[in-house]
Amino acid sequence: MDRFIDIPVCRIRYRLSGSGPVLLLIHGYLESLDIWDDFAASLEPDYTVLQIDLPGHGQSLCKLESIGMDLMADCVSAVLSELSFNKVFFVGHSMGGYVGLAFAERYPDLLTGLCLFHSTPNADTAEKYSSRMGDIEAIRNGAKCDIVYLSIPRLFAESNMDRMDDRLDWLLGIALATSDEGIIGALNGMAQRPDRNAILDSTAFPSFLLMGRYDNLIPMSVVDSLVQKHNKTRVEVLNNSGHLGFIEERDQAITAIRSFLTQVLSCD
Secondary structure (H helix, E strand, C coil): CEEEEEECCEEEEEEEEECCCEEEEECCCCCCHHHHHHHHHHHCCCCEEEEECCCCCCCCEECCCCCCHHHHHHHHHHHHHHCCCCCEEEEEECHHHHHHHHHHHHCHHHEEEEEEECCCCCCCCHHHHHHHHHHHHHHHCCCHHHHHHHHCHHHCCHHHHHHCHHHHHHHHHHHHHCCHHHHHHHHHHHHHCCCCHHHHHHCCCCEEEEEECCCCCCCHHHHHHHHHHCCCCEEEEECCCCCCHHHHCHHHHHHHHHHHHHHHHHHC
């Protein structure tokens, strides 16, 4: 069942299912909470699964020019407070991982663990920052469709494209439904986020990187550098995935997350 919470500057949609320890699933840029429905169906027999639309995405409203990762983390915290949840395991896809890191910085006592799913703690490179600013200008000039049709197909590994036509159309629909204001706000927020590598080494809770071998956005060279930098962080690579392992290798991704959850919860 979908529910809403009104907080200052935002109206947030969330979806709750299942029972057991709380598993929080946070989507990425140009996505919505609906991307997790297949995941939730598999996990809800053992976990309370909470899906949230980040502000400016899905049905969560926010008109700010810049929707920072800290603000998004505060919105997540507001939903947890509404539900009286005091401990969650956070899975963040792509931009959702950036939100997870901001959440870990601001609300570490609420976390049992953090999974960055096709996401990193790195700040934007100069090239990526410039690309985001270019996308903002394009959106303001009415080119949202161009941005969406260029961006979404690149999320899949090239080898998976032939079998993903229905999923591609579905994701395109979600992205096209995202408001111009929401896209611009998220782009500004991502561009302004700081490097948060220190979070992975300084927190008491365990962390997990779940990556795709053929990710067009996060090459394996970046993954390898993170492995070298964060020896306390567990890392697994989905060998036939791009940036959408929850679709491209759904069963393998669920197995990996279940395994990490078992490890985390056995240590509590």
